[in-house]
Amino acid sequence: MTKGIVADIERSSLHDGPGIRTVVFLKGCPLRCEWCHNPECIKKEPQTLFYSEKCIGCGKCEEGCFSGAKIICGKEMTTDEVMKMVLLDKSYYAEDGGLTISGGEPLMQGEFTLSLAKAAKEHGIHTAIETSLALYDSEVLSSFDLIMFDLKLPDDERHRKYTGIDAKIVKDNILKCSELGIPMLARTPVVIGVNADAETISEISDFLKKVPNVYKYELLPYHPLGTVKQKALGISVRKFEIPTKSLMEELNNYAFIR
Ligand code: SF4
Numbered sequence: 001m002t003k004g005i006v007a008d009i010e011r012s013s014l015h016d017g018p019g020i021r022t023v024v025f026l027k028g029c030p031l032r033c034e035w036c037h038n039p040e041c042i043k044k045e046p047q048t049l050f051y052s053e054k055c056i057g058c059g060k061c062e063e064g065c066f067s068g069a070k071i072i073c074g075k076e077m078t079t080d081e082v083m084k085m086v087l088l089d090k091s092y093y094a095e096d097g098g099l100t101i102s103g104g105e106p107l108m109q110g111e112f113t114l115s116l117a118k119a120a121k122e123h124g125i126h127t128a129i130e131t132s133l134a135l136y137d138s139e140v141l142s143s144f145d146l147i148m149f150d151l152k153l154p155d156d157e158r159h160r161k162y163t164g165i166d167a168k169i170v171k172d173n174i175l176k177c178s179e180l181g182i183p184m185l186a187r188t189p190v191v192i193g194v195n196a197d198a199e200t201i202s203e204i205s206d207f208l209k210k211v212p213n214v215y216k217y218e219l220l221p222y223h224p225l226g227t228v229k230q231k232a233l234g235i236s237v238r239k240f241e242i243p244t245k246s247l248m249e250e251l252n253n254y255a256f257i258r
């Protein structure tokens with residue numbers, strides 16, 4: 001029985017692929033994006049998040065926290081256990097919804113990701129993966145109906161500075177991925193002080209336009225939700241400015257659909 005470490009399962013999501021979707025967030029990511037929105041998914045091992053403002057000081061931590069102040073993120077689950085939850089939502093998917101495997105980086109748990117994609121297919125459920133493409137596994141990636149990926153910066157130097165690895169690794173994987181013949185949706189998280197300028201976004205857009213299978217390129221404004229979770233994990237918090245509507249409108253001139 002294939003098992004994996006699941007951070008969370010979100011039901012009825014409208015933001016992680018087409019239609020209404022169930023999103024399975026897996027633990028483990030090889031990147032260290034400074035603006036990370038899911039910092040609880042970086043380490044593969046289970047972790048405790050402590051939201052001090054919710055703690056009522058009852059002293060019953062051993063019995064489990066009922067106020068939501070102390071949350072354990074990371075649970076070992078089998079493919080069947082995850083699919084049981086996914087199937088509860090199947091009737092809401094309609095034509096375009098389905099299952100999205102996200103993270104973290106799902107390719108860090110390749111065997112589990114593959115088994116979830118196969119199980120969903122057996123039930124006729126549309127499958128999507130959200131990946132950084134910092135890693136590459138043709139068997140796992142080709143088991144999905146849709147590949148959603150990020151290109152955060154176009155050049156090695158800044159990509160390494162802000163995520164920990166060279167842009168070349170991701171770009172090479174994007175080109176390999178395109179050969180699989182699966183629709184690819186590209187995205188860039190827009191972060192002020194990192195990539196929120198026309199020159200950077202147009203360079204990313206120019207690269208993506210040359211990738212045959214990328215049918216859409218969209219920009220996502222930075223969201224500070226990750227900082228709340230960083231604080232709860234006891235790790236250093238880096239907060240960026242939220243991009244304005246007018247900045248997003250300007251940069252969206254480089255987004256495309258074909
Ligand atoms: S790829 Fe995603 S999960 Fe991994 S560090 Fe970057 S933002 Fe966080």
Ligand code: SF4
Nearest residue numbers: 055056058059061065
């Ligand atoms: S059980 Fe929760 S609310 Fe009570 S002391 Fe522990 S963390 Fe605080």
